[in-house]
Amino acid sequence: MLSKKTKYAFHALTYLGKHKDQGAVPIQEISAHHNISHKFLENILLELKKAGLLGSKKGKGGGYYLIKLPNEIRLSKIIRLLDGPIALLPCVSLNYYEPCEECASQEKCGLNMVMAEVRDETLKILEMKTLQDILERE
Amino acid sequence: MLSKKTKYAFHALTYLGKHKDQGAVPIQEISAHHNISHKFLENILLELKKAGLLGSKKGKGGGYYLIKLPNEIRLSKIIRLLDGPIALLPCVSLNYYEPCEECASQEKCGLNMVMAEVRDETLKILEMKTLQDILERE
DNA sequence: CACAAAACCTACAAATATTATAGAGTAAAT
DNA sequence: ATTTACTCTATAATATTTGTAGGTTTTGTG
Structure with a gap:
């Protein structure tokens, strides 16, 4: 989730x-x-800005705005930014890799291999879908 | 994760x-x-037993054993059992559905629709892969 | 039978992560 | 000068995850 x-x-x-x-x-x-709580959203939008997705303008009449096209904003990017890894296990994460502590050898671990396959399939979906897909369905 | x-x-x-x-x-x-912590694993195996995946035998010489074929044990089943929903949002979960609190109308919510599509694709993967896939790669 | 091994069960404690709030700064418009 | 709204850091509140404790029941074996 x-x-x-x-x-x-x-x-x-x-x-x-x-x-x-x-x-x-x-x-x-x-x-x-x-x-949504104003203050909570504040933190979130700031993160999105720092990640280069949003621009902002201070003062009266200010606010946030997209600085990328909706079709350039992939679901995978947002999820990684705010939630972290997309992979189901740290030992198959591309961006947040951590070695497994239960396995003697990762190379011989069937779970590792299967989860790497799951990760690849999942990424296909989440990198293909963009903000544009959401907007088109509204 | x-x-x-x-x-x-x-x-x-x-x-x-x-x-x-x-x-x-x-x-x-x-x-x-x-x-793995013995006691922690104890709780886990008990849950798997109650879910009908494992059998057990008490006393000396006892323990746990599979009561299903590896190719009948889908990744999706284990994940749902111990981790809960596979969907990325409660409002698109098949097994753990909860209505969205931020949306006026779920039927017109683009996020809801896209996430439902993601869920369907994810399920295709996790329902196809089984314990057997893990065992074959060991 | 006594004993040891191992599952079963309930409750709780500790650690971590998520969610949310507070309050002081900075910039811009009018 | 005042109001509006983003920026930044810290912290509080809550929930979840992870792990522990301690007993009970069952079963095999000498």
């Missing part, structure tokens, strides 16, 4: 995608529309 | 699969071989 943080991020990105003609959108507007 | 509980369950099932000719295997043997 995704954390609420990641779920909120998707809601916010979707909202920003739908309102990308209106320029900067204040956090307040998004949090009110989706019943 | 899977919880350690689920990961340990996979290790234990694999071990039992590899030693299915030797009859009942005591927890001690599995926990020692994989460096």
Whole structure:
């Protein structure tokens, strides 16, 4: 399951995608529309900005806006950013790898191999789907 | 990511699969071989038994053993049992559904639809792979 | 029968992660 | 000057995960 943080991020990105003609959108507007804690969403949007997905404008009339096209924002990117690994086990994670502590040899571990296959299949899905797919279905 | 509980369950099932000719295997043997806390594993195996995957025998010479064929034990089953939902959001979970609190209408929610598609693709993988796949690669 | 081995069961403790809040700063518009 | 809204860091509250404790029941064996 995704954390609420990641779920909120998707809601916010979707909202920003739908309102990308209106320029900067204040956090307040998004949090009110989706019943999300303003302060919590604040942290999330800041992370998305630091990751290069959003731009922001301070002061009156300010807010956040997408600085990438919706079809360039992959689900995998958002999930990795806020939730961490997509792989089911640390020993098959591409971005958050950690060696297994229960196995004598990772090379001979059937679980490791199967989970690596699962990871590859999962990534195919999550790298193909983008924010655009969400927007198209609204 | 899977919880350690689920990961340990996979290790234990694999071990039992590899030693299915030797009859009942005591927890001690599995926990020692994989460096897993005996007591923690105890709880896990008990759950797997209650779910109908394992049989057990008490007393001296006792232990656990598979009561299903490895190719009948799907990854999806183990994950759902110990970790819960496979879907990325509660509002698209087949087995652990909960309505979304941020959306006015689930039927018009693009995120919901995309995540339902992701769930379907993920399930294709996790329902296809079984304990047998792990055993074959050892 | 006594004893040891091993599953069964319930509760709880410790550690970690998630979710949320607080409050002080900085920048911009009017 | 004032209001609006992002920036930043710290911390509190809550939930979940991970692990432990301690007993009970069952079974095989000498």
